[in-house]
Amino acid sequence: MTINSKIQNINCCDHIARRVGDIAPSGIRKFFDLLASMDGVISLGIGEPDYPTPYHIREAAISSIENGYTMYTPNSGIPELRQELSKHLKNTYNLDYADSQILITVGVSEAMDLAARALVNPGDEVLIPDPCYVSYSPCVVLAGGVPVMIPTCEEERFEISAEKIEPLITEKTKALLIGYPANPTGTIMPREKLEEIVKLANQHGLIIISDEIYSRLVYDCEHTCIATLPGAYENTVFLGGFSKAYAMTGWRIGYAVGPASIIAAMTKIHQYTIMSVPTMSQVAAVEALRNGETSAAEMVADYNRRRLVMVKGLCDIGLSCFKPQGAFYAFPSIKNTGMTSEDFAHNLLMEEKVAVVPGNAFGRCGEGYVRCCYATSLKELYEALERMERFLKKRGASQAATFQV
Amino acid sequence: MLNKILRLLEDDGRLTPEQIATMLGTETSQVKELITQAEKDGLILKYKAVVNWDKIAEEQVWAIIEVRVTPQMKAGFDAIAERIYKFPEARTVMLVSGTYDLAIIVTARNMHEVASFVTHRLAPIEGVQGTTTHFLLKRYKEDGVVLDDKNKGMRQKVVL
Known part of the structure; x- marks a missing residue:
């Protein structure tokens, strides 16, 4: 009785962590x-x-369940999937990512959260385009950072540019968090503009976190993967996934690839919070990479x-x-x-x-x-x-x- | 371009040339021209609706009939196929590989009519060695459309 009445007196709202309540x-x-x-x-x-999701992908997952392949996987993902992904990135972008540079995540959402948490110290600033996908800013805030918005406008097709970014850089700026093709605008970034942004990031020692979940959905043009640009590979955390290209949103599977040190830091958080991505989703992703292109x-x-x-x-x-x-x-x-x-x-x-x-x-x-x-x-x-x-x-x-x- | 137009029309015969032109990023006049030509050339045979007859109380039976035939000198299977497709009951007539030769899809008002078609019209044709009739019991998917899609409406109404 006494314990119960004590519990009732607590105002739970007061107990919510401030950084969460402040969002x-x-x-x-x-x-x-x-x-x-x-x-x-x-x-x-x-x-x-x-x-x-295309049926052959669903079937791969069904058979993994039927065969009892239902236990934890290695933290960073099943080797088969990491190998397939590495091959895929090589074939698509001619990018080389070693095993230690690949982490399979619960969608790009988790990957982004991990990247923010792995990189941001309290008070660090992260540059983000405005408008952008709804979770960019909260991810930074929850990691203790300060989002700094890069304003864009329709007249410029909602593109960002080095000129727009440069005046926003301070000594606290840690990273640039961008995503093209973009949600909500459908904007893609011209290659030249991205090259200048990469150059600027390098001058100021900024990390680029690039959310390329929509990379497969481009029309009348080719997707520019930031990590392929001169000087970008060494400081870009490249996030991708399966949700949009293969209609796999509910499977919650994506990945982060990038500098081994950052991926290792992200893996550390992942290992303590997520452990591993659902096994069936990983099996489905292998099938998607192998046979999903059609x-x-x-x-x-x-x-x-x-x-x-x-x-x-x-x-x-x-x-x-x-x-x-x-x-x-x-x-x-x-x-x-x-x-x-x-x-x-x-x-x-x-x-x-x-x-x-x-x-x-x-x-x-x-x-x-x-x-x-x-x-x-x-x-x-x-x-x-x-x-x-x-x-x-x-x-x-x-x-x-x-x-x- | 023509193939793309045909694919779109095959999926939805009611698309207008304007709509098709928008989808394919071309001029309406060009689409119109190509469609008219395709109709003239017999590339487009007709426009029709895919009907879910199971939902309609009218009595109608469908049957798939396998026919084994002896091919004729010179004419091969064509002459027999031609004799068969002239019957209005035969909606579709195809030559197929495997254990039988012609596959026929037949519609009639009742089983009796189908039986009568097989015994009185089909079987007596010279060269027809034998037939196997399969009555259609239930339709699940028609021309790419799942008839009773249980999974519709499972999407959230808004996702950011």
Whole structure:
């Protein structure tokens, strides 16, 4: 009795660690809850492929379970997978990564957290593009660091540049955390601009953490892997995964490759917190690397068609949108509607049951934009565009916008 | 380009030339031209809907009939196939490798009609050595579409 009453007196909120409590609860949480409670919604808010994992990959995992291959694996991943990955990176980018430079992780999400924790001392600054994927800043904050945002804008296709980065560098700057092709903008970085950024990073002794989860999803162009650029290999932690290329989001598997010392530090944290990535997922990833290219290529071709439909559709109904060359997002401007991103998303959901993600969820520079994921069936895309047009027409905002190529 | 257009139409025959042009990053006029030509050349035979008949209460049976035939001098299997495909009951007629020669897909209002087709029309044809009739019991996947997709709607509504 006494123990119970004592427990009840504790205000749990006071016990939450400050660095966690200080992370502002996302303002769009309410919007998501509302969305979750509604039926008949066409969602352009889902950041994952709409395909199930190709069957041969699923089958590999099933047989691993059937054969009882269900125990822990080595911390850094099963040797077969590390070898396959090493081969894959050699064939795709002509990059050499030794066994000691490879760590299999629970998605890029874990890899990023490990990289931040392995590199950041309290107060260290990490440069991050704005807008960017939602977990970049929190990862840095949770590691004790200070995120410093690199503002970008639509006029420059949301690209970052050495000129933009240089004035933000201080003696506390430790690393640059970037991800291209980018979520939420679909931006890819031109090679020359990346080369200058690498040069700048080297001048200031910065580590580059590069999230290349969308590397397989590029259209009309080739992906530039940062680690292949002159002077980059030695100071780049290259994060990749299987989720987007092989439609394997739920398997939670990715990897980090890079300088042996950093990978060793990351592995140390991984070993004490995760131990090893689920065995079946690793077996599935081996199959994906060995035989998944055909399915991946088919999916990319399909995303490309939807991308073209989406971008043209958005422009036709009056939302200007630069042509994204990677990932599966369009990031149209909604500024001419006079609404904020959140109001736009909220009203669109209530009036027409189409879900898009307010751009400000991805940073201040995302305000005035919404993220539309086109990894959904063409039928739904056309229907969503029709509903959006009706929504805009009601407000007299629908006039074909300039189609920027 | 033509192959890409045909693939898209094979998946969705109702796509407009404008939509196809957008998807393939080309001009509407070019798509229109290629489609018209493909129709003329018999590359596109017809446009149709994939129907889930199981959901419709109309009585209709489907059967797959294996036919073993003696090939004829000169004409081979073609002459017999031709005699068979002229029957309106035969929706699809194919020459296949393996233990039999022709595979026929037949639709009729009931089993009786199929039986009558086999005994009165198919079996008496000269050169037909024997037939095996398989009645369709349940359809799971049709033209690439899973009919009762239990896994639909498993995605989250929003993922960042």
